[in-house]
Every structure is written in C-alpha cells, then in structure tokens.
Amino acid sequence: MTGNPLSLQPSDRAPQLLVAAGVDVPGDAVIGANVVIHAGVVLGAGVVIEDAVVLGKVPALGGGSKSPQAMPVSTHLGDGAIVGSHSTVSAGAWIGARVYVGDHSLVREGSRLGADTSIGHACTIGRDAVVGERVRMQGYCGLATGVLVEDDCFLGPMVIMLAGITMGAIGKDPAPAVLRRGSNIGSAAQILTGVEVGAGAVVGAGAVVTHDVPPGVTVAGVPARPLN
C-alpha cells in the first residue's frame, strides 16, 4: 500500500487485514476483522486471530523508557493458538501451541507462553517474562519484566508479580518474582520483587507476599504469613 509507513499490505483473507510482506498466513488460520500482522510473525497451523488483534508490534518507546531500543523481530504463534480480540502481541514474543490469550491482553516483547497455557481477559505479560506450560491465569493479571511462572501454576484474577526496584531498598536490584511449579495464587495477591513461591505452595486471596514461601506451604494476609 503506497505511503504506508509500516509497509503493510491489505489482504483478501479478512476485512481490513493488513499483513507485512513475507508473512505467511496459513490457509486454515481464522482471521477476524481489522487485524494487523507486522513483519517477522510466524503463524502455526490453525491459529485463531480475533478482531482488532495486532501481532509483532514493535513498541513505540517514550523518551524516558528503559526498554531496549533494538527489538527482536521474530514473533511466534504455535499451532492452534488463539489470540482474543483487541490483544497485542509484541515483536519477539513466543506463544506456544494451543495457548489461549484472552481479549484485551498485552504480551510484551521477548516473553514466552508455554504450550496449553491460558491467560484470561486483559492480562499483561511483561517484557521477557516466562510462563510455562499448562498454566491457568485468570483475568486482569499483571506480570512484570522478567518474572517466571513455572508449569502447571494457577493464578486467580488480578494477581500481580513484580520485578525491578523495591523503592524501599535503594541500590538493591532483586530478581523478578518467581512461581515454582504447581503453585496456586489466590485472587488479587501480590508477589513482590525478589520473592520465590515454592512448588505446590498456596497464596491466599489478597495476600502481599514479601518473603519466600517454602514448597507446599499456605500463606495469607498482609504481609503474608503461613496459616497454621
């Protein structure tokens, strides 16, 4: 399309579908209206891309952004993945087979969603965050840059996992939060920077988790303490 700064071309596959040159849209893909697929996107067989989805977007960075300026360009959607309407999958994200991305979600550059994982409505998966396989994440969860969620975890709605500066501990730069395999996180819990939740542990609804949780232990409250 002449004059289009993103070098996108209209396609006859769906109303208002714009596809960058070189992107192959599989014949069995289901594509909604007003979808934009940028350069470097690789689509698996049978993907479902709902209305108003943007794939492979290189984020526009504001002047104060600390995000890397050089973005990875290859974006992967595995076989049978579903991306819900109005979601954005940034450049360099890797989405495994049969993953479900809920409507209005944002999957940032360099992040990874393992096979058979499901993320609910309006979730944000931060830059370079890693989510394992068969994870169930309900709506409105927020994962900060670089956090790790291992296989088979469950996150209730509105769970927040943090990374980066603590604000209370100037000069410290602790690791992003981690959920080990099979842990269960109650609704609206917050897992603070540097905290590791052990395998099979349970975090109560509304907890603020400030210290590591041993495997298999249940914690609740603010700050979170083990339940007797």
Ligand SMILES: CC(C)(COP(=O)(O)OP(=O)(O)OC[C@H]1O[C@@H](n2cnc3c(N)ncnc32)[C@H](O)[C@@H]1OP(=O)(O)O)[C@@H](O)C(=O)NCCC(=O)NCCS
């Ligand atoms: C933490 C949790 C797992 C504990 O369940 P449980 O082992 O059955 O515990 P109980 O209900 O017997 O409660 C034990 C004690 O912990 C307290 N408690 C329970 N959940 C709590 C919570 N989230 N925060 C603070 N205290 C909590 C109870 O009031 C009770 O205190 P008491 O002995 O002084 O009365 C559960 O209450 C919870 O928060 N689950 C998360 C559910 C969720 O968010 N699911 C999302 C899906 S939609």
